[in-house]
Amino acid sequence: MSKKIIITIDGYSSCGKSTLARQLADALGYVYVDSGAMYRAITLYFLRHHVDWTKDAEVKKALARINIEFLYRPEKGVSEIYLNGENVEYIIRDLVVAEKVSEISALREVREFAVEQQRKIGKEKGIVMDGRDIGTVVFPDAELKIFMTADNAVRVERRFKELYQQNPNITIEEVKNNLEMRDYIDTHRPVSPLRKAPDALVLDNTHISCEEQFNIALKWAKERIKN
Ligand code: DC
Numbered sequence: 001m002s003k004k005i006i007i008t009i010d011g012y013s014s015c016g017k018s019t020l021a022r023q024l025a026d027a028l029g030y031v032y033v034d035s036g037a038m039y040r041a042i043t044l045y046f047l048r049h050h051v052d053w054t055k056d057a058e059v060k061k062a063l064a065r066i067n068i069e070f071l072y073r074p075e076k077g078v079s080e081i082y083l084n085g086e087n088v089e090y091i092i093r094d095l096v097v098a099e100k101v102s103e104i105s106a107l108r109e110v111r112e113f114a115v116e117q118q119r120k121i122g123k124e125k126g127i128v129m130d131g132r133d134i135g136t137v138v139f140p141d142a143e144l145k146i147f148m149t150a151d152n153a154v155r156v157e158r159r160f161k162e163l164y165q166q167n168p169n170i171t172i173e174e175v176k177n178n179l180e181m182r183d184y185i186d187t188h189r190p191v192s193p194l195r196k197a198p199d200a201l202v203l204d205n206t207h208i209s210c211e212e213q214f215n216i217a218l219k220w221a222k223e224r225i226k227n
Contacts, residue, residue, distance in 0.1 A: 002225055004030075004126035008135035010194065011148030013182045014159040016205055016213070017130040020148070022078070023214045024221060025128040032079065033070065033121055035131035035138070038114045039105035040092035041068055041083040046104055047096065053104055063113045070121075095163065095170065098178050102185035111191055132186050135197040144224045145200035146217060154206050155179060 007024060009017045018034055025032035042063070046053055051062040070079040080089035091097070104110055111133075118129065118138045129138070135145035160175045186194040196202065201220060205213045 004124070005143035005221070005224055006122055006125050006139050006141075007128040007144045007146070007221060007224075008139055008142045008197075008200075009128065009130040009146045009148060010132055010135050010196070010200070011130075011146075012150075012155065012194070013179050013186070014155040015148040015150045016158070016210070017148050019210060020146075020203075020213055020217055021128045021130040023210075024217055027214075027218055028128075028221060028225075029126075031121070031127045033118065033127055033129040034081070035114065035118055035129055035134060036101075037070075037081040037089070037092060038068055038117065039110070040097050040101050041081055041088055042066060042110055042114070043097050043101045043104045044088055044092050045083060047100060053107060056109065059107060059109045063109060066113075068117065090166075093163075093166070095167070095174065095178065098182070102182045102189075106185060106189035106191060108191050132194040133192040135200050136195055137192045140197070144221055145197050146203055146220070147196040147200040148203050148205065150204060151206045152176075152179070 007021075007030070009021050011017050018036075021034070022032050024030065045051070045066050046062060049062060052058045065084075067084050069082045071082055072079050080087055081092065082088065105114075115138050118134070121127065122129065122139055131138070135142055135147070156172065156176045156179055159179060160170070160172050163170050163175060203213060203216060
């Protein structure tokens with residue numbers, strides 16, 4: 001049996017990280033873990049329960065009540081995220097959550113909570129995890145680290161198309177503002193800011209297709225698995 005590795009994919013919002021991560025996981029028979037979904041689920045819980053996240057004690061109390069799981073849905077062939085037993089895979093993509101997630105994911109307690117679970121999931125290796133700090137903080141020894149990037153206009157357009165299907169009232173301006181705000185907070189927060197790990201390979205997909213990007217990344221993965 002071939003060696004199992006950890007593949008991390010970090011980068012700005014809406015770069016296509018999850019698409020690539022899913023494709024790689026499928027091709028290699030690995031588990032895909034969407035770390036952003038964990039931060040979104042925590043945000044959803046905070047919003048629903050009116051948690052005052054400016055108060056450390058409230059944050060700690062709330063986190064103690066949160067249970068997050070990824071459960072495999074055989075009929076769809078994918079894993080979906082569950083928050084305290086409820087499937088929240090779709091509701092966490094809402095703009096209401098996106099507007100607050102960068103603020104909440106910047107909190108130290110929230111990051112410690114999520115990182116601990118992410119490391120547990122990665123213990124057996126054979127995973128592809130995407131996020132912002134996966135190659136720098138969560139798995140600094142990962143065998144393959146990819147840093148994805150794409151031009152802003154291309155990212156806005158892609159996210160708009162995705163969100164428009166769920167909400168035809170959404171405007172391109174709203175999507176653009178949200179992406180810019182999240183990029184700013186994600187790269188400027190004091191705890192685990194979004195950075196390219198020094199040993200990460202850069203994949204800029206502004207001008208390449210999904211298929212081309214997949215072929216490049218799969219080649220990198222196979223090289224690392226062989227060595
Ligand atoms: O990947 P995404 O857009 O679903 O992530 C949602 C937010 O969660 C993103 O704006 C920043 C945060 N995040 C993070 O801080 N660290 C991660 N590893 C993943 C996501």
